[in-house]
Amino acid sequence: MSLPRIAIDAMGGDEGVRVMIEGAALARRRHDQFKFLLVGDEPRIKSALEAHPNLRASSEILHTEGVISGEDKPSQALRRAKGTSMGRAIEAVKAGDAGAAVSAGNTGALMAIAKLSLRTMPGIDRPALAALLPTLEDHDLVMLDLGANAECDARNLVQFAIMGAAYARVATGREQPRVRLLNIGTEETKGTEMLRDAAAMLKASAADLSMSFDGFTEADKLGRGDMDVVVTDGFSGNVALKAVEGTARFVADLLRRGFTSSLRSKIGFLISKPATELLKHHLDPNNHNGAVFLGLNGIVVKSHGGANAAGVANAVAVTARLLEENVTERISADLARMGGTSLRKTRVQEERA
């Protein structure tokens, strides 16, 4: 069976068509059996492809005129989607012309269009945005939801855990991912009722779901490498992710100030470059690019608007691995194994409480 194609919205992102195409070409070298559907302005795509004959040979171009801008509100984007590169890339997934879409465009617009066009998977109430965070160990951490749902209930969190575990199996190779819920303390009595309910459901079902549910964690433990998935509502997840990004940048700014404050510091910086390069490598968002929108009938990946070609390549490679490992099908199977009934029953119990 041939692998499904990856649709690339070539027009999204701050860096233009050339970076998207170069990123796709880099990713294709790692996953050379993949075919691509490049969606956007045909003359510009053709021109960018001149430097990448291998990608050209495994791609088809789908010409579109319209582009969703960074300023378009989700409601405007939905109305305009049909003629745009973003809208057509997602439409290709819906029509079965591609298995996944990658875009570096407006996140809110991408989520709105993807949700309306692809619809949520059977058994999933709401899709979630997941990304990989660096840890001090040799594997990344899957974190979700990162902002698709500002408010959630316990049932949503359980579904996010299932989706996150499926992603972690692909990202870390661990068959029984270690899953935790983000909370403001680790004792069972901490946090909100939503979290305590979700913990009870996961505790009861973890064995059926081939995951190890290890209870609560706090936001200062995310980098330690002792878990594979951290689950939270979209508000807290977005806050945590941005706090991590902002602090990393803050520290980098401080270091830069320090290292340029005197000649001595400048010399020290040059000598210790291997040390600061390690830091740069770990903290460079390009190395963790590609937020995955999980829970839809098809995979949609958001590349960071400011990502460089290596960053785009990471996002496309993530997409390729999710397709290779049939993540969507595996989530369906897990949902079936847990049984919609038990989740539903717990919801009723919640409402009664």
Add this chain to the structure above:
Amino acid sequence: MSLPRIAIDAMGGDEGVRVMIEGAALARRRHDQFKFLLVGDEPRIKSALEAHPNLRASSEILHTEGVISGEDKPSQALRRAKGTSMGRAIEAVKAGDAGAAVSAGNTGALMAIAKLSLRTMPGIDRPALAALLPTLEDHDLVMLDLGANAECDARNLVQFAIMGAAYARVATGREQPRVRLLNIGTEETKGTEMLRDAAAMLKASAADLSMSFDGFTEADKLGRGDMDVVVTDGFSGNVALKAVEGTARFVADLLRRGFTSSLRSKIGFLISKPATELLKHHLDPNNHNGAVFLGLNGIVVKSHGGANAAGVANAVAVTARLLEENVTERISADLARMGGTSLRKTRVQEERA
């Protein structure tokens, strides 16, 4: 009029009596008109005071036998409070024997005891925990709530803004503090209804409250130094604070690994020490020690359990400044100026919606 005393729970904290006493002595040098009530085991306090004759001369000792431990649950702590150093320190504030209490003990216990004993100020529904975060500019940022209230409503957030602004006037000297609400985007339509309601109330009342309400901010912008107060619910605030702390530690660990990975790196580290010292100074939690529990009839300050003497001194100095500037009275005045009625009206509108 003489300044109110500061009650010090000498028994809290991982580092013992000596560190609490040394911290108080350091703080007294900066605020030499202050008197202290040192609460705890008298022989140990007396022994620690031998090295600090100036502090001894301006202190009274209140002997207690019991100690609240780190393992005590809030409910247990409440039952045991009477005979403990923490309980008696707070009791001294209630009885007017002290204007404020400082403890490095169990946070949950401290909040529970303080709330029950001191009660919330008129006009405040719920107290909040506030702390100072470092920024790239030459002033700190007041952030609240950091975990006292896992769930909040819009009215709570408005009250937190009033309390945070009062604190920021003391901490930054700015008479019209720049206040923002933490959200997952800066557009007016972003986030939860609670945040949009709180924003509307603050927009309407900012001029009366001598603050500049600047809308929403995101968690990656906290270190930029373009605001003085960031307001959020206790869940997100705790997540953001811990994500900042965890990332700072993560980066420090990475740097340590890098700098010790080779002889070249080690030499570079020694030469560039002034640069990394700047970082250490900025990120050392001792330099930002002292989380203030605001909104009670009296001031209660939590010093970090692991703080050193300089850290304790910072927490005590924060307490002294809050007393010198009559922060509790200023919060009352702001609440009166805003008018309980307008807040109440908005709540009714909310419930109707």
